Amino acid sequence: xxxxxxxxxxxxxxxxxxxxxxxxxxxxxxxxxxxxxPPGTTTSLAFMSISNRSGSDRRLLQAASPVARxxxxxxxIDDHGVMRMRQVAAxxxxxxxxxxxxxxxxxxxxxxxxxPLQEGERxxxxxxxxxxxxxxxxxxxxxxxxxxxAEPPAAPGKH
Amino acid sequence: MRTNRFLIAxxxxxxxxxxxxxxxxxxxxxxxxxxxxPHGQLPPGTAPAGGDFVLQGPQGxxxxxxxxxxxxxxxxxxxxxxxxxxxxxxxxxQAIADLxxxxxxxxxxxxxxxxxxxxxxxxxxxxxxxFHPALIGLSGSREQIAAVATAYGSSYQKQPANAxxxxxxxxxxxxxxxxxxxRLAGSLPHAASPAQIxxxxxxQLAAANTR
Numbered sequence: 001x002x003x004x005x006x007x008x009x010x011x012x013x014x015x016x017x018x019x020x021x022x023x024x025x026x027x028x029x030x031x032x033x034x035x036x037x038p039p040g041t042t043t044s045l046a047f048m049s050i051s052n053r054s055g056s057d058r059r060l061l062q063a064a065s066p067v068a069r070x071x072x073x074x075x076x077i078d079d080h081g082v083m084r085m086r087q088v089a090a091x092x093x094x095x096x097x098x099x100x101x102x103x104x105x106x107x108x109x110x111x112x113x114x115x116p117l118q119e120g121e122r123x124x125x126x127x128x129x130x131x132x133x134x135x136x137x138x139x140x141x142x143x144x145x146x147x148x149x150a151e152p153p154a155a156p157g158k159h
Numbered sequence: 160m161r162t163n164r165f166l167i168a169x170x171x172x173x174x175x176x177x178x179x180x181x182x183x184x185x186x187x188x189x190x191x192x193x194x195x196x197p198h199g200q201l202p203p204g205t206a207p208a209g210g211d212f213v214l215q216g217p218q219g220x221x222x223x224x225x226x227x228x229x230x231x232x233x234x235x236x237x238x239x240x241x242x243x244x245x246x247x248x249x250x251x252x253q254a255i256a257d258l259x260x261x262x263x264x265x266x267x268x269x270x271x272x273x274x275x276x277x278x279x280x281x282x283x284x285x286x287x288x289x290f291h292p293a294l295i296g297l298s299g300s301r302e303q304i305a306a307v308a309t310a311y312g313s314s315y316q317k318q319p320a321n322a323x324x325x326x327x328x329x330x331x332x333x334x335x336x337x338x339x340x341x342r343l344a345g346s347l348p349h350a351a352s353p354a355q356i357x358x359x360x361x362x363q364l365a366a367a368n369t370r
Contacts, residue, residue, distance in 0.1 A: 082329055103246045104243070
């Protein structure tokens with residue numbers, strides 16, 4: 001019976017969605033993924049959407065992950081076509097609104113990957129907010145563009 | 160009764176608005192293909208001239224002139240770049256994949272590193288094929304890279320390194336299009352869609368056919 005119970009618990013764990021939200025948290029993380037990078041690349045990043053269902057503004061202050069030596073919050077400034085990547089102290093999540101971490105804007109940057117990330121692997125990522133709450137996520141590693149999944153194989157023997 | 164009618168009218172109006180939004184709302188409007196946008200390094204009003212260059216590729220020397228007869232797509236970036244470059248190269252790769260095989264034979268995509276200190280030809284050989292097997296990465300001396308970037312209107316600036324020695328490189332994110340005669344035909348802005356890239360490439364191929 002205990003074996004059955006633990007099997008059940010394991011099954012329940014496996015079907016848990018990516019966005020594991022603490023029961024008392026009004027911050028909901030969705031669509032989180034870490035970008036699969038080319039072989040030999042020591043950097044990557046995490047994108048996600050963070051909804052704030054509370055009545056007060058929140059800020060994402062810090063992210064941490066055991067897969068990288070350094071984890072920073074970054075944004076991009078599009079300066080007349082020149083993309084300037086800069087570290088930020090925090091990412092605002094307005095009350096009743098959301099913060100979008102996506103290409104060309106905010107991201108969680110993973111610097112100094114300890115080992116290559118594999119497609120489909122789940123990366124532990126802990127987010128810390130200005131209300132003192134933290135969220136532990138298991139973020140899947142995905143290819144840069146979902147559309148690429150549909151890419152037909154290259155013409156054989158032509159290159 | 161009046162209130163009911165008003166409510167029904169309001170519901171009808173909102174439903175119509177919702178249908179309209181569902182049918183026509185585009186969260187990310189397609190940006191039109193822009194003409195060449197001069198970046199920082201060129202004096203205002205000077206259009207970049209493009210032109211031939213020789214750099215180091217996966218198998219040694221690579222010259223732009225090697226690709227006469229092909230449309231060449233050039234993107235300047237660096238492999239440490241976590242977002243802008245992989246995003247742009249993925250869009251470029253998708254565009255190449257979307258071409259007909261006969262068109263693909265007449266197109267070459269090139270990634271030129273603006274970070275030659277870290278991006279050796281060997282590093283680029285490991286990096287570029289991830290996006291598309293036909294994408295090649297080129298490196299060179301700092302002076303060579305600077306000359307090519309300036310000629311094409313691309314600009315970049317290495318940022319100060321942190322305590323761990325890591326640094327970012329600010330860089331323009333256009334894709335430059337060279338026609339089959341080796342002339343700079345124009346550029347596509349950052350995050351141009353595969354459809355926009357394909358359309359520009361086909362324009363160049365069609366123009367070459369009628370010459």
